[in-house]
Amino acid sequence: MYNSSNIIDYVIDAWEKLQEQAPLVQCITNSVAANYAANVLLAAGASPAMIDNPFEARSFTEISGALSINVGTPTTEQIQAMQISAKTAHEHDIPWVLDPVGYGPILKWRSDMVDELLQYHPSVIRGNASEIGALAGSLVQSKGVDSTLKSDEMFQLAHNLLTKTSCVAISGETDYILSNAMTCIVKVRGGSHLQPKITATGCALGTLIAAYCAVAPVHLATIAAHIHFAIAGKLAYDQAQTIGSFNTMFMDYIHMMDANLIEQYACIELISDD
Amino acid sequence: MYNSSNIIDYVIDAWEKLQEQAPLVQCITNSVAANYAANVLLAAGASPAMIDNPFEARSFTEISGALSINVGTPTTEQIQAMQISAKTAHEHDIPWVLDPVGYGPILKWRSDMVDELLQYHPSVIRGNASEIGALAGSLVQSKGVDSTLKSDEMFQLAHNLLTKTSCVAISGETDYILSNAMTCIVKVRGGSHLQPKITATGCALGTLIAAYCAVAPVHLATIAAHIHFAIAGKLAYDQAQTIGSFNTMFMDYIHMMDANLIEQYACIELISDD
Amino acid sequence: MYNSSNIIDYVIDAWEKLQEQAPLVQCITNSVAANYAANVLLAAGASPAMIDNPFEARSFTEISGALSINVGTPTTEQIQAMQISAKTAHEHDIPWVLDPVGYGPILKWRSDMVDELLQYHPSVIRGNASEIGALAGSLVQSKGVDSTLKSDEMFQLAHNLLTKTSCVAISGETDYILSNAMTCIVKVRGGSHLQPKITATGCALGTLIAAYCAVAPVHLATIAAHIHFAIAGKLAYDQAQTIGSFNTMFMDYIHMMDANLIEQYACIELISDD
Numbered sequence: 001m002y003n004s005s006n007i008i009d010y011v012i013d014a015w016e017k018l019q020e021q022a023p024l025v026q027c028i029t030n031s032v033a034a035n036y037a038a039n040v041l042l043a044a045g046a047s048p049a050m051i052d053n054p055f056e057a058r059s060f061t062e063i064s065g066a067l068s069i070n071v072g073t074p075t076t077e078q079i080q081a082m083q084i085s086a087k088t089a090h091e092h093d094i095p096w097v098l099d100p101v102g103y104g105p106i107l108k109w110r111s112d113m114v115d116e117l118l119q120y121h122p123s124v125i126r127g128n129a130s131e132i133g134a135l136a137g138s139l140v141q142s143k144g145v146d147s148t149l150k151s152d153e154m155f156q157l158a159h160n161l162l163t164k165t166s167c168v169a170i171s172g173e174t175d176y177i178l179s180n181a182m183t184c185i186v187k188v189r190g191g192s193h194l195q196p197k198i199t200a201t202g203c204a205l206g207t208l209i210a211a212y213c214a215v216a217p218v219h220l221a222t223i224a225a226h227i228h229f230a231i232a233g234k235l236a237y238d239q240a241q242t243i244g245s246f247n248t249m250f251m252d253y254i255h256m257m258d259a260n261l262i263e264q265y266a267c268i269e270l271i272s273d274d
Numbered sequence: 275m276y277n278s279s280n281i282i283d284y285v286i287d288a289w290e291k292l293q294e295q296a297p298l299v300q301c302i303t304n305s306v307a308a309n310y311a312a313n314v315l316l317a318a319g320a321s322p323a324m325i326d327n328p329f330e331a332r333s334f335t336e337i338s339g340a341l342s343i344n345v346g347t348p349t350t351e352q353i354q355a356m357q358i359s360a361k362t363a364h365e366h367d368i369p370w371v372l373d374p375v376g377y378g379p380i381l382k383w384r385s386d387m388v389d390e391l392l393q394y395h396p397s398v399i400r401g402n403a404s405e406i407g408a409l410a411g412s413l414v415q416s417k418g419v420d421s422t423l424k425s426d427e428m429f430q431l432a433h434n435l436l437t438k439t440s441c442v443a444i445s446g447e448t449d450y451i452l453s454n455a456m457t458c459i460v461k462v463r464g465g466s467h468l469q470p471k472i473t474a475t476g477c478a479l480g481t482l483i484a485a486y487c488a489v490a491p492v493h494l495a496t497i498a499a500h501i502h503f504a505i506a507g508k509l510a511y512d513q514a515q516t517i518g519s520f521n522t523m524f525m526d527y528i529h530m531m532d533a534n535l536i537e538q539y540a541c542i543e544l545i546s547d548d
Numbered sequence: 549m550y551n552s553s554n555i556i557d558y559v560i561d562a563w564e565k566l567q568e569q570a571p572l573v574q575c576i577t578n579s580v581a582a583n584y585a586a587n588v589l590l591a592a593g594a595s596p597a598m599i600d601n602p603f604e605a606r607s608f609t610e611i612s613g614a615l616s617i618n619v620g621t622p623t624t625e626q627i628q629a630m631q632i633s634a635k636t637a638h639e640h641d642i643p644w645v646l647d648p649v650g651y652g653p654i655l656k657w658r659s660d661m662v663d664e665l666l667q668y669h670p671s672v673i674r675g676n677a678s679e680i681g682a683l684a685g686s687l688v689q690s691k692g693v694d695s696t697l698k699s700d701e702m703f704q705l706a707h708n709l710l711t712k713t714s715c716v717a718i719s720g721e722t723d724y725i726l727s728n729a730m731t732c733i734v735k736v737r738g739g740s741h742l743q744p745k746i747t748a749t750g751c752a753l754g755t756l757i758a759a760y761c762a763v764a765p766v767h768l769a770t771i772a773a774h775i776h777f778a779i780a781g782k783l784a785y786d787q788a789q790t791i792g793s794f795n796t797m798f799m800d801y802i803h804m805m806d807a808n809l810i811e812q813y814a815c816i817e818l819i820s821d822d
Contacts, residue, residue: 031326035580050620053624073326074327076351102323106337109330198313245526247522248522252790252793304598305579307583347599380611384604518798521796
């Protein structure tokens, strides 16, 4: 049985494994996030590689510890690479994370492609409440990339998705993580209200989940990545109240994370999932 | 009749509307600017979305408050998206900004495409003196992306463009804004000599113009964006004389802009346009 | 005959020419590096232009002072642009730098293309030990983008490449530069262990080599770029021990480099090349 205390122990364990193994994480991501996500992964201890062409997708996924797919600004070649890499990951039991940016009827091309990718059973689906809601078949419409619903209204919808994936993460002011491996929903608090003012934060979180998935069970990896982000966001904000300085310090705390900080600042809550 | 005082009042009004409405701004921009421009728009209060594929261009432009097109590093798919989105914006009276990066005979592919886009009547054309000069049919040649002419030699040329667009902005050490809606040319001073040392500054300014166009008349929106940039640049430089720190503080002041700062630091001059 | 002292004099001379001439440097680079490399070039005194489409490649290379090709995240259109620009540079004696990111059997598409590009005789090939080793025909396999071999085990292998290029640079904790124009190998020390934690550092170094090649002989240009980077890295680290602050200060010192700093901090060693 999971409780707040043993989950935090598992998270510390995952963080330590991330440092030891520095797993190779293939990222197929958008043009806005590419640099930022690579820097977050390096700072966190992973080895990112942005291999996003269809001609090398298969061979590279095969040697990767995990795969992160983000559909923010897809090109035709990236779409092809996503399909090949997701299929390859599925065949080789390599964990992979799907970030369905902007999912909804307005952005039909990517949304159709996300639907197709579900056949390769993503290990984790991460999005904001609007994206997860739309993907879960709700009537909620995703207005571009904004999150228009409160996360706490959404997590019930997310259950539908657990037939398609092992874990669902709804990111927002408070994060919610659902998994077939847990009978509860895990709420992660922390972060800073400045984070949504910095682009690609969610995208980078998606790649960090993938990194943790390379070294820990999927649901614990997802929780670990959210806690890692939330603590770094909280500590950065404690020292820097402006966007620019916050951004610098956020990257610092992603890098300076350690077992003590996780122990001291992780703020999670387990809520019964009925 | 416009004068410096009432223009600044309109600018403050535009800034307030930007905060209230957080308009969705579609950006089709270059690989260098994507992250930076998104962060500038978020910091300024807008909601950026980098939708740049031809398959979603129409449906996304239809729901956007404004559109920004920058031809810095175009791909074939982006070129297609630009044409679709510009056409859609024109049909739906959605304001759109054209940033003809590198326009001139050396970069013929994009320049031909810029010529084609003019049929969709961009609300604003923003560029440096060399780009605006070349686009205006002058004999001035654009040497790559550099600005080789002084802005003050150029603004007469820019008048030719006012048959193709409602507003022309020539960015440089001093900015010049021309519009059919004004009988004068507006000069905006401020900024810092460090700004040209940071890539994509002009590109980000183009997207900020688009954001303001979603909430204010085109010519006032263009002035507002330039003033917003100039004040942030001046205040950042007052505190930080090096590139790295300047860049951090510039983003901070883009975010911390308010009516008082605009009132206190806006530095414009109206010059007779004969 | 070169010695440490006259090499440093040549480097100072190259740096001064870079400031005077601000050469136009065409960069065909990856999506992670585009913004960062452009900012490094601007900070260092060059004029970067990221022209990476096949339709403008020829005309733009013809007016460029140097060309930098990096195969980090290639698209089909970029691959075409690389071939056209490399051929054009070769025909017009414009120096060009090849950065074979991830070269090896896992990433076959780009590696085949790198092999093809060698026919246009790159002025400099820059990579980490693993990439240079793989390209030199060794049995060393490149695991993604990591460097798995010590540089000092590699420099002998690099000699094989001097039939294909005028200069080979192996970047790592210590950098090694080999050239047909020198009977010795030049070791450059400095930098900081934080540099590998910031993505695209190597890519940006490749573009800086190109910038120096526009104003100085190829082997001295390559040494100059490595010294410029190493000093900026060392001085930044002396003041900032965390990633975020280091990154800010690194850009500052790239910009604030001058003859005195080069004189005072350049740390090179000439080793006999038998």
